[in-house]
Amino acid sequence: MRRARSRVGVALVLALLVAGLGRATPAGAAADARQTLVVAVSRDMQNLDPTNASSDSFTLETLTNIYSWLVDYKLVKQSNGQTIGAPNEFVGNLAESIWLADGGKKLIVTLRRNLKFSNGDPLDANAVKFTYDRLFDQNATTAALTKMAEVMGKESVRVVDDRTVEFTIAEPNTLLLGNMAQYGHSILNPNVIRPHMTAADPSAHEWLKSNTKGTETGPYLLESWQPGVEFVLARNPYFWAAPPKIPRVVLRIVPDPSARLALLKSGDVDIARDLAPLDEVEVLKDRNVSVYRFPTRIVSFLGMNAAVAPFNNVKLRQAISYAVPYGTIIRSVMVGFARPLTSPVPSGMPTHTDEFFAYKTDPARAKALLAEAGLGNGTAVTFTSRADLAESKSIAVWVKSALARAGINVTINEMPGAAFTAALQKHELVFFHHPGWNSINNDPFYHLFWLLKSTCCDYTNYHSKEIDDLIAKYTISTDLNARAAASRRIQQIATEEAAWVFLYQPDFVLATRKNIDGLVYYPADVRVRYYYLTKE
Amino acid sequence: MTLVTFVLTRVLPGSPIDQIAGPMSTTEQRRALAAHYGLDRPLWVQYGAYIAGVARGDFGFSFTTSHPVADDLGRFFPATFELTTAAIVAATAIGIPLGVWGAVRQGSWVDHLVRVVAVAGVALPIFWLSLVLIYLLFSTWHLLPAPMGRLSLQSAPPRQVTGLLLIDSLLSGNGPAFVDAARHLVLPVSVLAFAAVAPLARITRTSMLDVLSSAHTRAARALGIPARRIVWTYAFRNAALPVLTMLAIVYGYLLGGSVLIETVFAWPGLGRYAFNAVSSNDYPAVQGFILYATVIYVAIFVIVDVLYALLDPRIEA
Secondary structure, eight states: OHHHHHHHHHHHHHHHHHHHOSOOOOTTHHHHHTTEEEEEESSOOOOOOGGGOOOOHHHHHHHHHHOOOSEEEEEEEOTTSOEEEEEEEEEESSEEEEEEEGGGTEEEEEEOTTOBOTTSOBOOHHHHHHHHHHHHHHTSHHHHHHHHTTOOSGGGEEEEETTEEEEEOSSOOSSHHHHHSSGGGOOOOHHHHGGGOOSSOTTOHHHHHHOOTTTOOSSEEEEEEETTTEEEEEEOTTOSSSOOSSSEEEEEEOOOHHHHHHHHHHTSOSEEOSOOHHHHHHHTTOTTEEEEEEEOOOEEEEEEOTTSTTTTOHHHHHHHHHHSOHHHIIIIISTTOEEEOOSSSOTTSTTOOOTTOOOOOOHHHHHHHHHHTTOOTTEEEEEEEETTOHHHHHHHHHHHHHHHHTTEEEEEEEEOHHHHHHHHHTTOOSEEEEEEEOOSSOOHHHHHIIIIIOTTTOTTOOOOHHHHHHHHHHSSOOOHHHHHHHHHHHHHHHHHTTSEEEEEEEEEEEEEETTEEOOOBOTTTOOOOGGGOEEO | OHHHHHHHHHHSSOOHHHHHSOTTOOHHHHHHHHHHTTTTSOHHHHHHHHHHHHHTTOOOBOTTTOSBHHHHHHHHHHHHHHHHHHHHHHHHHHHHHHHHHHHHTTTSHHHHHHHHHHHHHHHSOHHHHHHHHIIIIIIITOOSOOSSSSSOTTSOOOOOSSSOHHHHHHHTTOHHHHHHHHHHHHHHHHHHHHHHHHHHHHHHHHHHHHHHTSHHHHHHHHTTOOHHHIIIIIIHHHHHHHHHHHHHHHHHHHHTOOHHHHHHTTOOSHHHHHHHHHHTTOHHHHHHHHHHHHHHHHHHHHHHHHHHHHHOTTSOO
């Protein structure tokens, strides 16, 4: 009897399991599949306050999809048929018109008619004024970038009438529009934000970190955010232009890259983000998947701390630049999804030149330079790589083996991501791989200022009196010819003195199902605008 | 415990400000942020404020999720609890009979099987096993749903009562959600259970062998008591104490969250939450998680102590 009962039990369990197997097709799924875009993303968003956001890619991408700002990049169709947001051409966005007056000392912005926030509140010049007042009061990153372009504070932003705002520019320059065409300048709804401004938190930062309801101005609004699970964008009914082609975007957090690949191949998601380079090569063979690939202006380099011996010795820096296996790193580590970096100013940025880049992998030359540096065979250095980045770890291995051939012994020191970032920002790293810096403003002096002169981001402590003087003189200047000549000279010095080991500019790669189309690429910020995508 | 965690998180290199300030921030902006979050105060003042907060049930705000840590723990706990409990139930249902069987038929093929399972459960990396199972059961044979969390996108989640999807879907009479949640559980539960079966089967076998070779079992045999009754009524009850302890250790360990499983299956549980918190120096989240894990361990062992007393009348509560 007992045995019979246990058999019935086993049979029941088996039956339940089998009933659970097999693929269920939920009713209506096919009908609304075209209305929803499903994206597998690698991580969650963090802090959504536009003017003081965390710098992780999905936070910034969401801000870019749910907010609008006054000035944006002009859409241009390239000869290959691909439309891009041209990084150096600007048009009004919330603004119907923008024009520079008074010899570049005033920016006059006229808003479009009948603009509304996502809760239906009107968006007028007062909202713009409120946004910039808050931005300057908060005095965070966006304020710094605005002041960099010589709009110095609250008093520089004046309401002329309901639809017109005037920005006073202390010194005419080429940086302002590029610095304004980004999420930090999202216009915010005073009716929504003001109630959250308190004495302890006068900029309502705590509320804006995780809320956007009622203040969105972009094609989408943030419909829901389940931390650790997903965030969902839905069509903003009050968006000023045509509605997005796909009304809903579900961004599901799938941390494991192999799982994201499997989901894309099976068609469970429409787009898989941040695939491993080798997986990108694999999906190239899949007939149901499209792989978009675009060049970026992101610079990835080996930093050599010029304030620390022996890297203060220019001959050693040159020796290392002749020892590094450039081609191997691009072929093996980046599996071809990168192009060589040949100057501190990346290819694709105005004034870039590769004519001063003489380095190629040449161990004999490296050895000779090492001897000239007064350093013997067997010089020992420590290389720091990020433990959480696969490409950083592989590069460490290639650098170690290549430098050994030139007589330099490398010890690899892997650092956890948070510790690496902390040491990087304190300029304490000595010999390391910088995985990538993107200058959102496609202006060579914006780029050179941050990476070679600023107190925050000159991570290698490299200095040259001549470079410092040129950057000081030409960052704020409208003399394009003089700027071009100065940029050329800076590239010459920094390349010859081996300010960094110039490694590569990674490609931006996006893998989608074949039925996804319409992608518009924005080289300036390398962020996906879901607005343009279509799904057949 | 709280003091150790508090000090440890702060002596590790890096601070949450590095994560939230952004690369272009100036020293003054960092200082302002540190002041805003109270990280500029002396350590003992911060610790005092933290303990006072914990006493009120306030664990502080997470820097990475921007939510109160207590809310985060409450949000991520049900996913881990459901997964872990299902796995421990499955592991018990398989591991204990397997261990008993191995002991009773010592030296037989069953016994060898138990030993193979025990070794495999320890030796096979669960990360690898998960990927193989996903490849076969999802990618190749399409038998199980995509490894993207606890429910399919098409499933409407049941009204939240306990946060446990199986129970909530039953309570709200949402049959499709129940089936969907159960199907999503099959793979991660199988992998976790597979890893948990090994220690359970091994300790059950060893403990049973001890008891079966003892004088009182031989006496029972001599009295002609049926073998089945000897094994389950007399021997197993005596062998159960170490098994229970092992069960508690495994359960406590799993409830701490399995980072690998939760990562591979995109399971929004505490393991991943803690991993993200540690890797971005999110002090309040790390502290909150360790406090939670400590409480869970203590709670499980209190329950085990009570069960001890029930199983063995010689142990007084």
